[in-house]
Amino acid sequence: MTTADAVRGRLRPGRLLPLGAARDGAWVTEEAARAVLLRAAAGVPGIRLERVRIGLADPEGAAPFAVPPPPSALPPGPLRISGECTVGAGAVRPLPALASALREALFAAADAVDLVVSAVDLHVAGVHEDEAGAPGSDRGRGAAPVEGTAAVEGPAGTAAATAPGVSRLTAVLGTPVHLASAHVRVEVAVARGHRPLDVVRAVRTAVGGALADGRPVTVLVTAVDGEQAP
Structure with a gap:
């Protein structure tokens, strides 16, 4: 992969949008x-x-x-x-x-x-006039995830990957689990039939319990698979 390809891959997810309220500690691409x-x-x-x-x-x-x-x-x-x-x-x-x-x-x-x-x-x-997307349009984009399944490593990764509603860990920002001295960030894709905030809360609880050190857990949702629960 060239440097230009890497830059394009990082830019494609677009803005990181707040998901839910401030206290939820969640974002979605x-x-x-x-x-x-x-x-x-x-x-x-x-x-x-x-x-x-x-x-x-x-x-x-x-x-x-x-x-x-x-x-x-x-x-x-x-x-x-x-x-x-x-x-x-x-x-x-x-x-x-x-x-x-x-x-x-x-x-x-x-x-x-x-x-x-x-x-x-x-x-x-x-x-x-027709059903095909216009050249350069967004139609049809986003159906496939911009990232593949990331490897699960360490107790935080295992906890996140097995939390209810997580279909896979992802690595849009470089690594599925980012461990900093004062916080933890986890990237996930949400499975079909699950509401993102329910999944985020499950991930935060699971990762916080696995690490048991009091660090706040931030969750980034990078894909929402299929139709969601009402």
Whole structure:
């Protein structure tokens, strides 16, 4: 792997978004969240989500970190989804109804994976004629994880890997378990049918119990597999 490939791999997950409240000590990669939103949007007929970004709705009003965050993570606070979409040439519903349906689907999908979203902004960029994704669009991206399964090492890794709802450990930021003197960070993928915050809490409890040294445990979710529990 070249240096350029390594840099691209580190950038692809996008922003690290706060998951739940500050006290949850959890983040999710923008790429993982985007995959969930695109799956939800694909179920809304007549309108197609082409690109989507997620960021803080009010950066100035974000809460302070309650635990040591991952590098470059966004602080806890409500999120804003910004999407670009196209309308089907044969759509029978009026544009406002289509946009409203897509907005509702995105709100519901975000809530199902414990993202606190206060706003969904949609921009209609044009009309699409076929079902294939436009060149350069986000459609179809994110369905495959950006990382493989990472090796399980040490008691913290074993505890995290066997926590309920964890499908695998990952290594987007370099290692699945980062042990610092004052905190621990763990990267996981969430298994199908489990809510991310339930998994995060299970991981924090398991890793904290395995280490038994009082260090706070931060969890980064890098993939959310399939559909989630309501």
